Amino acid sequence: MSAAQDDHRPEAGTDPRAPRRRDAAGTRQLLLESARDLFATNGYRATTVRDISEAAGVNVALINRYFTSKVGLFQACLSGAVNELGAVPRNISLEQISSRITAQLAGVDKARHPHQLLLLLRTSGDEQAEEIRLGILHSFAERLASAAGWEPEDPDSDRMLLHAQVALSAALGISLLRASTGLEPLASAGEQELAEPFHRLITALLSRT
Amino acid sequence: MSAAQDDHRPEAGTDPRAPRRRDAAGTRQLLLESARDLFATNGYRATTVRDISEAAGVNVALINRYFTSKVGLFQACLSGAVNELGAVPRNISLEQISSRITAQLAGVDKARHPHQLLLLLRTSGDEQAEEIRLGILHSFAERLASAAGWEPEDPDSDRMLLHAQVALSAALGISLLRASTGLEPLASAGEQELAEPFHRLITALLSRT
DNA sequence: GCCGTAAGTAAACAACTGCTGACTTGCCTC
DNA sequence: GAGGCAAGTCAGCAGTTGTTTACTTACGGC
Structure with missing residues (x-):
């Protein structure tokens, strides 16, 4: 503890x-x-x-x-989750952000906050709560995109944002599948094993072409 | 409705x-x-x-x-879902399977069976149901891996299976986020827009190196 | 030391949940 | 047309849910 x-x-x-x-x-x-x-x-x-x-x-x-x-x-x-998950430096590299997410996925500090990310996939039916959730997800995706060099006025802004959101979806999907099933080898893959495919994924989706 | x-x-x-x-x-x-x-x-x-x-x-x-x-x-x-989603030809190419999943994600036949995939992310707490769910997910991942040329006795079988499961996680994550939030542009992206990033993702994770 | 305020407790509420048993009704066979 | 049986109905049960209300009790300022 x-x-x-x-x-x-x-x-x-x-x-x-x-x-x-x-x-x-x-x-x-x-x-x-x-x-x-x-x-x-x-x-x-x-x-x-x-x-x-x-x-x-x-x-x-x-x-x-x-x-x-x-x-x-x-x-x-x-609202509390965004504070803790949100402590991400301004100009972080794609590699770094990929490592961070992997660490979260692997559950490095599981003891403290198990599956913090999962909260973002939970629905209450309450409209206001849904808005908060949406806001967090959106800002996450934006941060991911901007780590890939995205800027709001970018000509194909939507495309990059979409890619970032796909990457985010992947991270959340992994998190959910690891937590809610015994799907092996995914469920008990360590940070090392997870890092490789996830970094590939991030690179493929977000690296500048 | x-x-x-x-x-x-x-x-x-x-x-x-x-x-x-x-x-x-x-x-x-x-x-x-x-x-x-x-x-x-x-x-x-x-x-x-x-x-x-x-x-x-x-x-x-x-x-x-x-x-x-x-x-x-x-x-x-x-049990019913596996029958309908499971009609996948034996030797399907990676491209084809990617397109199929994209079609599902985009909700081509939404009118008939909205978000069939989502069912695989729903938990009941019942052990037997969880086993069925796990079985379906596992066989899906295996089919994905084998479309990438995987065979059970492969030396690094685990790694390929893991990659396939990561890809599957991504697909399910996208499905869930599209359905349960208004996260734009992801939520209302058409089949075309979705195909591109998802195909990238599949290729990065599963194409033979 | 007293006492008001705020922290914590206990019990019960109304609504909802999954489920059951006894009942009614339509269809098919003879 | 009568009768048997399966399909469908109805009302209610027992347990759970979120929430409220009236109550008790500890703490800090005077």
């Missing part, structure tokens, strides 16, 4: 029957993390608020207190 | 209040098709048996009569 998060977890080693320490920000964070993992892993509908609250070791009613509703919590998860 | 679905629907233009024509095989088929569309479009959990029966214009109880349970119906959908 990561230290950074556990700081918020109220007294990790205490007797669970002891009355809970009061820390609004902490419990909020706890709920957010549990929800993100469960939503990503099992999807929105398959995840119940009781699952989440139980995983966080927190009362169910607090979900509605802090996030208004289940979809409110889901929206918060999405 | 699509009005006319199939030849199997008993007397399409009749007064709906009139007593239903009795045709067990027909109703079964009707349920299968409605279920396949809804499962593919909205996922397993988000689709209720009442949704399905309503879409099929059939009584809810018949789902349990003909398919035992909701997951039974889902399994039947999966």
Whole structure:
């Protein structure tokens, strides 16, 4: 487990029957993390608020207190995900971005945030949440495209953006298939094995011709 | 929703209040098709048996009569999908298979079976259904690999299979993103626009080096 | 030390889910 | 035309879901 998060977890080693320490920000964070993992892993509908609250070791009613509703919590998860996944330097090379995505796919820091990417494939049916999701996906694709030298006023802008979105689709597809099936050898391929085909894919789609 | 679905629907233009024509095989088929569309479009959990029966214009109880349970119906959908998607000639070229997949992605016969591929990304939680799904995915990947000249005893068999599975992931990812978001230009790209990047992708991953 | 506020709890709600059993009705055979 | 049987209907069950409400309790300022 990561230290950074556990700081918020109220007294990790205490007797669970002891009355809970009061820390609004902490419990909020706890709920957010549990929800993100469960939503990503099992999807929105398959995840119940009781699952989440139980995983966080927190009362169910607090979900509605802090996030208004289940979809409110889901929206918060999405908005939070962009912050962590989004820390990408401005002028990154295609090689670098390919390696980064591969690392995410391989689940390097799986312990902390399992399948963070998967959250972007989960649908809630809520319109507002869908917009957030779409926004994240769009900006991801744009960043991918710009790493390939794309610029907004490019004459065949659409083509490059399309290619980037195809590459993004591939990454997400891999992520989903690895997580939700035992499809071998894909499911248990390490970062090394994954890097080669994925780098090929990126190069084929995005390198300047 | 699509009005006319199939030849199997008993007397399409009749007064709906009139007593239903009795045709067990027909109703079964009707349920299968409605279920396949809804499962593919909205996922397993988000689709209720009442949704399905309503879409099929059939009584809810018949789902349990003909398919035992909701997951039974889902399994039947999966098993059925392999038959239709699986009609691929033995020695097909890489180019041909690429075109076929592109056609599926573009939704050429969307009217009949929207997003057939999506069904392969839907999880029910049921172990038996997961096995069916896994089996289909695996055989798809193998067919893709063998179109690239792969043979089971190949020395680096795993590597080729992995590449094929990555390609398959890409196809499924594209399908999912097109269906579940308005991500442009990907979402409304035609068969032409899709063919180019996807063919690149296939070639990069699967062409003999 | 007291006390108000905010954090956390418990129980129950209404709606929805998959499923079942007893019932009705149309079709085919004799 | 009568009767048997399969196809289809109906109402309701038991469990789950998200959410709310009224309650209890810890913490910090006075």
